[in-house]
Structures are given as structure tokens and as C-alpha cells.
Amino acid sequence: MNNEELNSEQDLPEDVDNANGDETETIPFEDAAEQAEEVSPLIVLQNQVEDLEDKLVRSHAELANFRRRAAVELQQFRMYEGINLLRDLLPVIDNLQRAAQAAENASSIDDLKKGVEMVTQQFVETLGKHNVEPIHAGNEAFDPNQHEAIQQIPSADVPAMHVLQELETGYKIHDRIIRPAKVIVSTGPAE
Structure with missing residues (x-):
């Protein structure tokens, strides 16, 4: 090779080897590794966001299905309780x-x-x-939570504010009154 050929080779652009004529930039190996490390966390985060969005959509769908099933079960329970x-x-x-x-x-x-x-x-x-029990009211102290006073009558035998007579039995289930006992209450001895 003569000097002219060497000089002409030196004048050629760096990407002469590219057959397509595309101007691509060659990246040294160390720079390519750095860019891959920079892109990799971003891609990982994007994948995590997509996974979380998918889980969120599925969770909302599961919650909606659960609510629908619970409403149907509650309606069935009330209908046939x-x-x-x-x-x-x-x-x-x-x-x-x-x-x-x-x-x-x-x-x-x-x-x-x-x-x-x-x-x-x-x-x-x-x-x-x-668990339905009768409310016993005979000769007990009048309790407005369990008894409904229909009438008050004086009585020498029964102290004031005590049940003189039970007219209708009351009932309760557990601690809730279904129907209060209807009673006549003593006002004490007549004056």
C-alpha cells in the first residue's frame, strides 16, 4: 500500500463497514452495560405497576362478587329465617x-x-x-322495660308499683322483648 491509499482509508467515515448506509453509533461495551442497568430498573418498575394494576382490578372484581353473594345470602336468610x-x-x-x-x-x-x-x-x-321465654310478671316490681301497665288499682295486699295482675303474658327472645306483659299495677293501700 502506498501513502495515498493509507490517507484515503483514514479519510473514510467510521461507519464505512455498514452495508445499509445507516449511521449507527457504536457504543463501547462499558457504556452499553451502564445503559442496560439504567433501563432495567425502569422496566422492572413498569412490570410491577402492571402487576399491581392487574391485582387491583382483580381485587375490585372479587370484592364486587363477594358483596353480590353476601346480598343474595342475606336476602335468602331473611326470607327463610x-x-x-x-x-x-x-x-x-x-x-x-x-x-x-x-x-x-x-x-x-x-x-x-x-x-x-x-x-x-x-x-x-x-x-x-x-329461646323464646315468657316474662313472668306476677307479684313482681313493675318494670317498664318488660311490663306494659294497662291500669292502676289500689291494693292493701300488694305494695305500690308492683304487678297486681297479669292480663297478657309477655315474651322475650334472649335479651330482646318480643311483647311486653300487659299488667295491672298496684297503687298501694287505698286512702
Whole structure:
């Protein structure tokens, strides 16, 4: 090679080897590694954001499905919540019907009375299985939370503000009053 050829090779641009004529910049190996490290955390963060967005959308969908199922279950529960009580009351109704049929052929009132008392006891026991209890009011102090005073009457035997007579039995379930007992309250001895 002569000097002219060497000089002409030196005058050539650096990317003469590129066959397409694209002007690409060659990056030294160390600079390429640095750029890869700079891009990598960004890509990782973008992937994490996409994953979190996907999880958020799925969580919202699961929550909406849970709420829908819970609403349906609650509606079903409310619709059929008394079914166990009703199943237990059906034999009581059957016995009342039997008592009515027996009344037609009863030879004595005592037998009919005994049958009605048995059905009444069965009814109270059935309610007791479902935590429904009668409120006992006889000769107790008047409690406006459990008793409803219908009337006040003076009495020498019963102290003032005590139940003189129970007119209608009250009932409660657990600690909640279903129906207060209707009572007559003593005002104490007459003046």
C-alpha cells in the first residue's frame, strides 16, 4: 500500500463497514452495560405497576362478587329465617286440629281441657327450643322495660308499683322483648 491509499482509508467515515448506509453509533461495551442497568430498573418498575394494576382490578372484581353473594345470602336468610320455628310449630297445629276433632266427640269437658293444656304446654316448649321465654310478671316490681301497665288499682295486699295482675303474658327472645306483659299495677293501700 502506498501513502495515498493509507490517507484515503483514514479519510473514510467510521461507519464505512455498514452495508445499509445507516449511521449507527457504536457504543463501547462499558457504556452499553451502564445503559442496560439504567433501563432495567425502569422496566422492572413498569412490570410491577402492571402487576399491581392487574391485582387491583382483580381485587375490585372479587370484592364486587363477594358483596353480590353476601346480598343474595342475606336476602335468602331473611326470607327463610323462621323456617326452623315453623317446622317445630307444625306438630302443635296438628295437635290443635286433633283437639278440635276430639271436642266433637268428647264425653266430658275435663278431657277437652286436658288436651288443650297439653297442646299449650307443647307450644311453650317449642318456643323454648327457639329461646323464646315468657316474662313472668306476677307479684313482681313493675318494670317498664318488660311490663306494659294497662291500669292502676289500689291494693292493701300488694305494695305500690308492683304487678297486681297479669292480663297478657309477655315474651322475650334472649335479651330482646318480643311483647311486653300487659299488667295491672298496684297503687298501694287505698286512702
